[in-house]
Amino acid sequence: MSDRERGLTLFLKRLTTRSKLTAEEQDAILALPGEPTEILANHDFVRMGERVDHACLVVDGLAARFAQTASGERQIIALHLPGDMVDLHSVVAPHTSLPLQALSRILIVRVPHAALIAITDQYPAVGRAFWRDAIVDVSLISQSLLSLGRRRAASRLAHLYCELAVRSGHLNRNDDADIAQSGAAIVPEAFAFPATQYHIADILGLTPVHVNRTLRLLREAGLVEANDGWVRILDWKGLTQIAEFDPSYLQLERVELHARARRG
Amino acid sequence: MSDRERGLTLFLKRLTTRSKLTAEEQDAILALPGEPTEILANHDFVRMGERVDHACLVVDGLAARFAQTASGERQIIALHLPGDMVDLHSVVAPHTSLPLQALSRILIVRVPHAALIAITDQYPAVGRAFWRDAIVDVSLISQSLLSLGRRRAASRLAHLYCELAVRSGHLNRNDDADIAQSGAAIVPEAFAFPATQYHIADILGLTPVHVNRTLRLLREAGLVEANDGWVRILDWKGLTQIAEFDPSYLQLERVELHARARRG
DNA sequence: CGCGACTTTGACAGATGTCAAGGCTTGTGG
């Protein structure tokens, strides 16, 4: 399977989690054109003010959108995992107002705007699926705002790990049937998160030093371990309690349904 | 002029700031149906999880979208001034994930989803204008995230006032020609902001006590005065410096152009 | 007049930032 196909498959999986699409619509998405590109860690791949004619789909690695104050302090606005179409909105607002950077070495596929416009023109349901997806992104950002405004460091960090666990766990499972059969945990014990403590500081609005202290706190409480680009969750319940984590904002209703079904 | 017409006129003004619309498209927007409703201060008008069949257009007063932690702490995610269509996205995601509340007594117009779908079906340019507008909302939220993550209290508060000054100043002027002729300041000396210090605390991720202290700081520095629901800007330059305010994220290009023209 | 909502202030506590230093890994070049 080519990198392009792999990326589009992940993207399609993400879309169909929240929107119903016919086989024809799904095929059209998988047939989208796009050029794979590799980006080194800590390199911008869309710059401030740049005019783009394509949207970027993350296939491998970790990407981020960020903002900066005039004095150069950085705040990461959104994290993008494999399967995320990072700047779908550039179709309608081609002048980027927030730059995009690779946090680890990443692989992206650049999908031309023209193709995205064409597919939404032909299949309105695909357009609505795109829109719905964009709304989820806003929902994630809103939760970050809640975290930065109203949670302490430990709670912020725990919440970040909870969100990532669900987001990547959701992505890694093969399909719904698999889960229903195996009863495998939706939340994985461990997931890849190739960010440095500097990156985490930029996500949480903290300093790297304090991220380090907070990380130690969670580790010593036996909740979570993080090293070498991986996060291992040792006590999911404890972690969600500190985080006050409620996954409903991720709008993964179908997954929720399955979870309920297994319980019942 | 009816309340409905007044609201739609403000909404149209907002849209045409960023998108070109033909006379026919503009007329279609002004002809949108909608039922005016008055909401008392501190009352929710869209509740968590509620399924809605209309979008809310703010005509008068101040509204906010907010999020809450499990322990009940509140964070305001977005402020909505007159002319804002608050939950356009509900068209595609009718289950509200973030409640809406009136901060002051407000007047809204409820526009049925059906009418919004119809107008975007008939006029694709209107649909793109809606989309572009939604992107600006995300841009505002992103700046809030930057503020909460990377600015101190004084800077946050100053930034809030700067943003509101531009947003309401932009709205209050009659039209571009007026400004070009009169050379009136785009930033008004004073603007209405009927929020209590408790509300401001919920916006900035601070406590009401600290908002009060910070407000005094700005007042004693001769930058800004706030009381009785009004904000008076005494030193715009000083305020923007403390805030590190750069209005480009508001994406008011046309206003920018005029400003440049007057300078040149 | 008294109540309620909001604002203002002070004293103190707790959380986070700042500064500085050292340790650990990894890759590079001699």
Place this chain on the structure above:
DNA sequence: CCACAAGCCTTGACATCTGTCAAAGTCGCG
């Protein structure tokens, strides 16, 4: 194979910012 540098992680001591608690002041309104 070793020396070294660069990037990242870890830690301690201290400074600063913001939160907490408590009380009093102001204002409009019934």
